[in-house]
Amino acid sequence: MxxxxxxxxxxxxxxxxxxxxxxxxxxxxxxxxxxxxxxxxxxxxxxxxxxxxxxxxxxxxxxxxxxxxxxxxxxxxxxxxxxxxxxxxxxxxxxxxxxxxxxxxxxxxxxxxxxxTATPYAIQSVNAASAIAVSGSVSAAQLTGTLSSNNIGAGSITSIMLAAGAVTTMALADGAVTAGKVATVSNSIVLRFINPGPLGSDYFGYAVAALGNDRVIIGAVGDDTGGFDSGAAYLFDANGSLLKTFVNPTPSGFDNFGVSVAAVGTDRVLIGASGQDGDAGAAYLFTTNGTLVRTFINPNADSGDRFGRSVAALDGGRVIIGAFRDDNSSFDANGRAYLFNTNGSLLMTFNNPAPADIAEFGSAVTGVGDDRVLISGGNGLNRVFLFTTNGTVQMTFTNRGSALAGLGTGRVVIGSYIDNTGAPNAGAVSLYHTNGTLLTTITNPTPALADYFGWSLAVAGDKVLVGAYQDDTGATDAGSVYLFNTNGILLATIPNPAPTTDDNFGYAVALLGTDKMVVGAFGKDLGGVPDAGAAYLFRGQTFTDGLVADAVRAGSITATSLEDGAVTFEKLDPSVGTWTKGNTGIFHVGDNVGIGTTSPQVPLHIASDPQAVMVLQDTGANATQSGYIGFWNSTPTETAWVGFGTPGSPDFSIVNARAGGNIVLSAFGGNVGIARAPTANALEVAGNASKTVAGSWLANSDARIKTEVRTVTGALEKLAQVRLVEFHYTENYRAQHPGIEDRRYLNVVAQEFQKVFPEHVQSSGEKLSGGGDAILQVDTYPLTIYSAAAIQELNQKLEAGSQKTEVRSQKSEVR
CATH class of the missing domain: 2.60.40 (Immunoglobulin-like)
Structure with missing residues (x-):
């Protein structure tokens, strides 16, 4: 049985x-x-x-x-x-x-x-009658054993009765937790920030920024206080109370004060006014009580520079300000960015590393720690540059950076609102290590044409908030916002609470801590006032994305605890380090994988050779006969191979066994060398080349591809100018080319040949070990053509001489 x-x-x-x-x-x-x-x-x-x-x-x-x-x-x-x-x-x-x-x-x-495991045994004490009754709470450390579910009333244990980390994976029976028992994150709108004096096209909510975990600053770029579109900004607390109104210190029409906002520490705010002084731009630093501390003026002020369109703060009391339409380096709207101390001192000017017309470098800026800045190449470049604060370019990311954020000191987040994943201009967000490694790509959860997902973003802790202000959910360009963790997992979708056309909900976003989200909707109509603008505060429930490793006791999960397929590579944290697959000889150590070696030295190390990217070593019965890479088609049938593929042969082969197939060597614009590094020609060979039968290299010579065709003349005279020589190669040259024998060779001298056939002498790109000019190389093919032409000329002279002899003979006979 x-x-x-x-x-x-x-x-x-x-x-x-x-x-x-x-x-x-x-x-x-x-x-x-x-x-x-x-x-x-x-x-x-x-x-x-x-x-x-x-x-x-x-x-x-x-x-x-x-x-x-x-x-x-x-x-x-x-x-x-x-x-x-x-x-x-x-x-x-x-x-x-x-x-x-x-x-x-x-x-x-x-x-x-x-x-x-031990469980206390209940016995009757002789003093039980006089024992003190238990009152108050009993700590978990004093409780052991198992409590049957039959002894627990429904709903009697709630979340507030469970200590953090008390319920771990080892405490849950297989199948006990189903999707229906997992609470989803609900994000309820807590309040709407009120524009204190709403007028048409105020664009309240055009810019938002968190000030700590309990305050938010909101820009109203079209506010008319002091002048048409002069602009304003407002500081609110998380309860919706207006704490301070910031007005343009030198107001005039179209100053756009409030076009950008940033927190500087916990007690100061930076506000951009990119339209100031004919769009030359300016930026202002205030304390949170409204005192103007500093005015930042465009160091290279010119009309249309839009200095102040982007602003950000670095740790250590410094600010970075972009002037994305600055004309410089002979390019229109090439862009610049500037690093200032908060006392107004200019510390560094960042110039576009890839200057171009309408590059708009500086359209987005952010700090990364206290010693680096991230600057977008703007709409004209698919590049984002990471600089040190001394102006050195440390990394270039190939993204269209509409929104930027630093995540700690070692990661950056880049929004690319015109990414075409899923739909044209659907948008995407990329999370990189500052060394350039792509860590996570966050795509639009509901991609549609021109959603502009990634136009705005904010980060806090392990959360990433992304705006898609032209999402059409509810109405055209009503807008939506999404909350992710840094692994790219969607945690919540925050739709426009009252969608109408062109609300632009999500044009600006901010995170107050990890559980409060602020979203600007500058196009919102309020009380019949068009484009007055609005901003909303949402609060998400506190949650944990899943059971973390700290909640699992070492050794509690074994192979027998997991069903086949339960754990996949996607579910493994790459920081897990070393792993092995039993009985297969496969080992993972750090970033390397070894097959047949426990200490791989390269990304894929098969057998043992730490100098190679990949090593193939046949250790089987045919180890001395073969070892190659095979390429199969879908049949599968091996149709090509590279390596020692013929048993018993020492030759290294490249074989294409597919009927009618060719072997093509292509360097895509470069050169191919055989036994040497090519420097000047499409194909360069060190040593001799041979064929199995007689013949020459073929070249296209069709009459249809030629023009100005002339017969070669003066061949004898031309050839008489060429000196044919025999010689030895110098010791210096033979030392650079060990395959050259020390014997006599036949050829011409390039410098002499150049005087006769200048078009057929060129630089080889190679120099002697002692330096000097490049060695010259010759194409002696003209000698072949001129030799044939010389023979024809000689033949013509012989024929002419023969005709003269015949004439003389005839004259002699007449005499």
Whole structure:
């Protein structure tokens, strides 16, 4: 009979020697279990054998085995009393069970062994009547054992009764948590920030920035205080109370004060006014009580520069300000950015590393830690540049950076609103390490034409908030916002709470901590006032993305705990470090994978050669005969291979076995060298080339491809100017080319040949070890053509001489 089992964690009472010395307790305990026969509960009479061990596998048996013969099992359940004597001194013990049908036969060992843990035994104290009653809470550390679910009333244990980390994966039975039991994050709108004096086209909410975890600054770029579109900005707390109104210190029409805002520490705010002074631009630093601390003026002021369109703060009391339309380096709207101290001192000017017309470098800026800045190349460049604060370009990211954020000191987030993943201009966001490694790509969850997902973004902790202000959910360009974690997992979708056309909800976003989100909708119509603008505060429930590694006890999850396919590479944290696949010789150490080696030195190391990117070594029966890379088609049939592919041959081969197929060497614009590095020609060979039959290189020579065709003349005279020489190569040249023998060779001298055939002498690009000009190389093919032409000329002279001889002969006969 085939016996499978499922042992339920039964309730048992374990009496150690410690309890024995304290009272009249014995060493016996009761064990309750459940036995399955196949997939069904067992029933009938079985023999059970029990042994105690000091390890979960192998180890040493403690005491003697106990055999409970003729044990009655009903509906899979059984209860036995076990007494191993004094085998429980306090060290860990595991119970091993073996079973057979009653009446003989071999015992079948059940796995795994069951870990026995101590549980207090209830006894009656002689002083129980005078004992003090328990009141107040009892700490979890004072409780052990198992509490049956039958003893817990529905709803009696709530989340506030569970300590952080109390419920881990090892505490959950397989299948206990289903999708229906996992609460989703609900993001409710908490409040709408009120424009204090809404007028048409105020564009309140055009820019937003968090000031700590409890305040937000909001720009109203079209506010008319002091002049048409002069602009304003407002500081609110997280309860919606207006704390301060910031007005343009030198207002005039179209100043666009409030076009950009940023927090500088916890007590100052920076506000851009890119339209100031004929669009030359300016920026202003205020304290949170409204005092103007500093005015930043465009260092290279010119009309249309738009200095102040982007602003950001760095740690250490510095600010960076972009002038994305600055004309410089002979390019229109090439762009610049400037780093200032908050005392107004200009610390660094950042110029576009890839200048171009309408590059708009500086359209977005942000700080990365206290010593680096990230600057967008704007709409004209698919590049974002990471600079040190001394102006050195440290990394270039090939993204269209509409929004930027630094995540700590080692990561950056770049929004690319015109990314075409899913739909044209649907948008995407990329998370990079500052060394250029792409860590995560966050794509638009509902991509559609011109959603502009990634136009705005904000980061806090491990959360990334992304705006898609032209999303059409609810109305055309109503806008939507999405919350992700830094692994790219969508945590929440925040739709426009009252969508109408052209609201532009999500044009600007900010995170106040990790649970409060501010979203600007500058195109929102309020009370019949068009484009007055609005901003909203949403609060997300505090949540954990999933059970983290810290919540899982070491060794609690083994291979037998996981179903096939339950763990995939996508679910493995890359920081897990070293792993191996048993019985396969595959090892992962750091960023490298080894096959047949436990210490791979390169990304893929097969066998052993740390100098190569990939090593193939045949260690089988044909190790001395073959070892190659094969290429298969979908049949599969091997159609090409590279390597030592012919048994017994030392030759390295490149073979294309596909009928009618060719072998093509192409360097895509470069040169190909055989036994040398090519420097000047499409194909360069060191040494001789041979063919199996006679013949020459073929060249296209069709009459249809030629013009100005003339017969070669003066060949004899031309050839007479060429000196044909025999010579030895110098020791210096032979030292650079060890394959050249020290013998006599035939050729011409390039400098002399150049005087006769200048078009057929060129530089080789190679120099002698002592330096000097490049070595010249010659194409002696003209000698072939001129030699043939010279023969024709000689033939013509011979024929002319023959005709003269015949004439003389005829004259002689006449005489």
């Amino acid at each position: 085939k016996i499978n089992y499922l042992i339920a964690l039964g309730i048992f009472i374990l009496h150690s020697s410690f309890f024995i010395s304290a009272s009249a307790q014995g060493t016996a305990f009761t064990y309750q279990g459940r036995l399955n026969d196949g997939v069904n509960p067992a029933g009938g009479i079985y023999d059970l054998r029990f042994t105690i061990h000091d390890a979960p596998s192998a180890g040493t048996q403690q005491g003697s085995a106990l055999t409970n013969a003729a044990t009655s099992i009903s509906n899979g359940l059984f209860t036995v009393v076990l007494d191993f004597g004094h085998q429980f001194p306090g060290a860990d013990r595991w119970l091993e069970i073996a079973v057979r049908t009653n009446g003989g036969g071999a015992f079948v060992q059940l796995t795994p062994r069951q870990h026995l």
